[in-house]
Amino acid sequence: MELFTPDFGLIFWMFLAFAVLFLLLWKFAWPAIMKGVDSRAELIDKGVLYAREAKEQLDSAKQQAEQFEAEARTRQAEILREADKMKSQIIDQARSEAAQEAKKEMEAAKAAIEQARKEAQQSFRDEVSAAALEIATQVVRGQLANPQAQQKLVDNILDQIETAN
Amino acid sequence: MKNLKLILALALMLVSLSLPARAAASASEGEGGFNPKEIIFEHLGDGYGWEVPFDHHHRIPLPVMVWAQDGSFHCFSSSRINNHVVYRDGDYAWQVPAEGDNKGKVCQLMPDGKLVKPKFDMSITKxxxxxxxxxxxxxxxxxxxxxxxxxxxxxxxxxxxxxxxxxxxxxxxxxxxxxxxxxxxxxxxxxxxxxxxxxxxxxxxxxxxxxxxxxxxxxxxxxxxxxxxxxxxxxxxxxxxxxxxxxxxxxxxxxxxxxxxxxxxxxxxxxxxxxxxxxxxxxxxxxxxxxxxxxxxxxxxxxxxxxxxxxxxxxxxxxxxxxxxxxxxxxxxxxxxxxxxxxxxxxxxxxxxxxxxxxxxxxxxxxxx
Structure with missing residues (x-):
């Protein structure tokens, strides 16, 4: 069968043709194509990854912005509340300070009045005691005119000392 | 319906086209009988020269390159050995046998009338x-x-x-x-x-x-x-x-x-x-x-x-x-x-x-x- 016996000439030419084709494609086609295909696949992978990351970043940025806004709002409210508190505090303080001042003034006035009253009492007492002494001196001088009365007085005083001891 | 008409028209065209082919087939029958096996193997196998459509005798000529038994190199157009014609090139004669072991391969026709395979056949075949x-x-x-x-x-x-x-x-x-x-x-x-x-x-x-x-x-x-x-x-x-x-x-x-x-x-x-x-x-x-x-x-x-x-x-x-x-x-x-x-x-x-x-x-x- 002619079909099953390989022809030497055709084998030679086939080998040559294949070698030529292989060398040409090896030199000029396959490296560029393989590099291109591989790098493009890599680029697409990277691009998808990058886009995904960018989307994530954008999402997170949005979230962050919202968070910042919310924070700012709460902070604003806090500041307002604090200011309000401070205002009432200042008023309260002023009021209490005024009350204290008034109280102090009153106390000082009271003390002064007390002092004056005491001084008046003291001087009144001094005057009264001086007057009493004067009267007593006058009385004692009248009574001690006789010796009997003098003796009685001495006895009395001695008795008093004795009972005291 | 439209498709059916189209199919019918195509069928008719094919029938009419096949008529000259049939005529050609009967013409070749006149020359040596219709042999389907021959045709099949001719188309499946290799050949010196390339067939052209609608013509059984002319082929696109291709160079035949052979080394004769004595080692000399010969190169000639395949149109010279078409249809089993003997081609004489000085002392050397070449022929493609129609029968035998080397059927369809170019062979050297020795002076004693024997057909011998060349040393190498590096022809640019089909x-x-x-x-x-x-x-x-x-x-x-x-x-x-x-x-x-x-x-x-x-x-x-x-x-x-x-x-x-x-x-x-x-x-x-x-x-x-x-x-x-x-x-x-x-x-x-x-x-x-x-x-x-x-x-x-x-x-x-x-x-x-x-x-x-x-x-x-x-x-x-x-x-x-x-x-x-x-x-x-x-x-x-x-x-x-x-x-x-x-x-x-x-x-x-x-x-x-x-x-x-x-x-x-x-x-x-x-x-x-x-x-x-x-x-x-x-x-x-x-x-x-x-x-x-x-x-x-x-x-x-x-x-x-x-x-x-x-x-x-x-x-x-x-x-x-x-x-x-x-x-x-x-x-x-x-x-x-x-x-x-x-x-x-x-x-x-x-x-x-x-x-x-x-x-x-x-x-x-x-x-x-």
Whole structure:
């Protein structure tokens, strides 16, 4: 069968043709194509990854912005509340300070009045005691005119000392 | 309804077209009888000169290059030896015998009237010419893709270049990379060349007139060369593990030591791989061509047996089936190119496989680093 016996000439030419084709494609086609295909696949992978990351970043940025806004709002409210508190505090303080001042003034006035009253009492007492002494001196001088009365007085005083001891 | 009319018109056209063909067939019958086997093998085989449609006597002349028995080189046009005519070139005479062992091959007509095969026959036959056309077509198909990649970088090509690129990528990413892994850069040029070349040869074989029509991949010499290259690639680049599997496989000792049963089986397996590659591609493509030719010849056979009217009717059916078979052959062209590439990749991949010890050792050396 002619079909099953390989022809030497055709084998030679086939080998040559294949070698030529292989060398040409090896030199000029396959490296560029393989590099291109591989790098493009890599680029697409990277691009998808990058886009995904960018989307994530954008999402997170949005979230962050919202968070910042919310924070700012709460902070604003806090500041307002604090200011309000401070205002009432200042008023309260002023009021209490005024009350204290008034109280102090009153106390000082009271003390002064007390002092004056005491001084008046003291001087009144001094005057009264001086007057009493004067009267007593006058009385004692009248009574001690006789010796009997003098003796009685001495006895009395001695008795008093004795009972005291 | 419209479709039915169209089909009827086509059928009528086919019948009317087949009439002159029938006439031509009867004309050739007058010369020497209608021999379908002859026609089939002429179309499947190689030849000096290339047939032109609608003419049985003229061929496109191609150079015949032979070394005579005494070692002298002769080159002449194949038109001089057409139709078994004797061509005399000084003291040398050449003829293509119509009968005998060397039927269809150019032979030296010795002075004593014997026909002797030349020392070497390096003629540019129909198949050789078609081979170079296939080389040019493959180059014309592949180089634009490379040019695109050099010029445009990462941009994806469109149109024809894009189609070819997706084909290349299909083989490169779908077959070569998963099988060979880190070796793919080393072997991909060969495997991709094999794929594109076989695919182009297959498709060119399906074109009936001049630039195609040669039954290239249905010729055992062509497939033999391809599978031998794969065989040498497999064995020359094989790792230690591959040889160990052949000469000292992991099987019970009595299977390999006193009588080398496993070694013989493994060696036989290594040798049958290229043989199976050769025959698979050859038989598939030759079968496809043969079916189409036989389907076409049925018209003439029926004409011979039952007359013109039956031949006309048969032509409608056989043309329909021929077209169907040709379309199927387009699919087979791709599948066979794919299968050849895939099997070559698998064989090389198996030969490049690392043994357990090697993998282990490598892991160790990596750990040390």
């Amino acid at each position: 198949n050789v010419c078609a081979l170079w056309i296939a080389v040019l077509v493959t180059l014309a198909v592949c180089l634009p893709v490379a040019r695109w990649h050099k010029k445009h970088g990462f941009k994806a090509p469109r149109g024809f270049v894009g189609a070819i690129e997706s084909l290349i990528e299909f083989i490169y990413k779908g077959v070569i990379k998963p099988t060979l892994g880190e070796d793919s850069r080393k072997f991909a040029p060969y495997l991709l060349t094999v794929f594109m070349f076989i695919f182009m040869m297959n498709l060119l074989g399906l074109i009936v007139v001049f630039p195609g029509g040669a039954n290239l991949t249905g010729n055992i010499a062509v497939t033999l060369v391809l599978s031998l290259i794969t065989f040498f690639c497999t064995n020359l680049f094989a790792r230690k593990h591959y040889w160990k599997e052949i000469f000292w496989p992991d099987v019970p000792m009595f299977l390999k030591c006193p009588i080398p049963i496993m070694q013989v089986i493994e060696l036989f397996g290594a040798l049958t791989k290229p043989a199976s590659l050769t025959v698979r591609l050859f038989a598939n493509m030759m079968g496809g061509h043969m079916i189409v030719i036989v389907l076409t010849l049925i018209i003439f056979i029926m004409g011979d047996v039952a007359g013109t009217a039956v031949a006309g009717a048969t032509s409608v059916i056989s043309v329909f089936f021929s077209i169907f078979m040709l379309l199927l052959d387009v699919l087979v062209s791709f599948i066979q190119a794919f299968v050849f590439t895939m099997l070559s990749t698998t064989f090389i991949g198996m030969a490049r496989e690392k043994g357990h010890d090697e993998v282990h050792g490598e892991a160790h050396s990596l750990e040390k680093i």
